[in-house]
Amino acid sequence: MDSNKIKLLLTKYLEGNTSLSEEETLRLYFKTSENIPPEWEGYRMFFGYFDLAKTERYPKGRGKQKFGFRPWMAVAAIIAVIFSIQFYSSKHPTLSADQKEAQLAFMQFKSNMKKVSSHFNKGAEKVAYLDYWNSTTQKLIK
Amino acid sequence: MIAEQQFLDQIQDIRDKVFRITKRILVSQEEAEDATQEVIIKLWNLGHEKRNGFKSIEAYSVTIAKNHCLDRLKSKQAQVLTFKEAIAVPKTVSLQKEIEATDDLNWVTHLINQLPEKERMIIQLREIEHYDFDQIATILEIPEGTVRVYLSRTRKKLRNQFLEIQKHGL
CATH class of the missing domain: 1.20.5 (Single alpha-helices involved in coiled-coils or other helix-helix interfaces)
Structure with missing residues (x-):
């Protein structure tokens, strides 16, 4: 890719006037070119970051963890209730006559x-x- | 259950997008996960017919995600959290194995995340999600011309900040 053309595109890019396909051209240039002038190093990093950021996914299995209800949870809850009643009543015994x-x-x-x-x-x-x-x-x- | 699974398969891409966008606005991973869940629940509650009636279910989803996040940011508690996590960002990012030039990317993450939320959103929508100006205008509920102005301003700002760092170091 001709670096003069890239220079023009970058000026357009900074003005917010590039189309999506022109931005794709820039992205590709910074991704594949070997000899990028040092003053464009920042662009290379930003476009690299954008590419990487796009691959981020919603963490898998989280929904199940949050909403999943398992039968053992019910059993655990019942046991917990029984134990807490017993514990409470042992601390506060009923009064004799x-x-x-x-x-x-x-x-x-x-x-x-x-x-x-x-x-x-x-x-x-x-x-x-x-x-x-x-x-x-x-x-x-x- | 089958309908639910179908729904989740259908919106998988949207869910990923919503997650990335909410994370960009809220910064915090956990808050972004919660926000994404809420958007999904809202979509599910719309019902099958209403969902399919939208011109673009994706644009609709992103818009409600954006509104939800801005509401969250308004609540003071969320702001404190965001601030804390914003400081912690470079560390969490460096833990990701797939990142090669870790330090460079940390800079970029840091530079983007310290922008005001509107500018963060516009970077996310254009540079990462590749929406066209028309779609961004719909999602952010601002005119297309304003989108271009914001985008131009933000790009220049990031470029200048990067040059500053390059010149003087961190």
Whole structure:
């Protein structure tokens, strides 16, 4: 291929005015020619890359991996559910009658203690009032 | 199941194209695979008759792929991923056995992938998929003249960047 013709085509190419068949001519030139001027080295690399990029394919078998449902998956899921129920119930055993009674007793004790402490606080407020009385009497004495 | 298999055989080329285009826009391999799946599902859901009613099922597929990718890019999460993977690109490419002049091709991949998405798309559609201007205009939903302008600008940009690298090194 005449390099003057290639030069013309490259100018056209950069302006976006080459047809697909002219671009094919360029592609072929850069793919097959032995003596490509160094200033055109970039074109050779780009056209080489375009050729290679066109061969890329969608990865095979991926669709099956993503959507494939196998019977063993169902079995595995059931086993997993059974194990997790067992695990859960061993950590949270159901309460016996005695334990329920003990829990109830504890709740009652807790609420009783709350009442006691609130009454105790009322008493403490009265004591604080005495303190005020003290300070006023001291002022009078002075 | 048979109909599904037939459908997949019928669209195999389209699927590869959609994959390459989505990968060019999204950069990330995984995101491109997901996007391709979604396009295939959309095509399947159209039903046999509607699919065959299109003037060009390929142009339609590429257009919905493009729109899907641009939506993905708009979501912030996708942008972070793309950025991360864009940095990692030279490494993954160098792992491909069939590439001979690895370093040279890394440069090219890098130069193309750092372009804005519109320019990446136009390079993919013209230089790699070899669509004519009319088809690119349909897919990108812009006038043919604009396609030429974009293409010219992008080609010049890539050429200049390459010359820069050649002159000063990386």
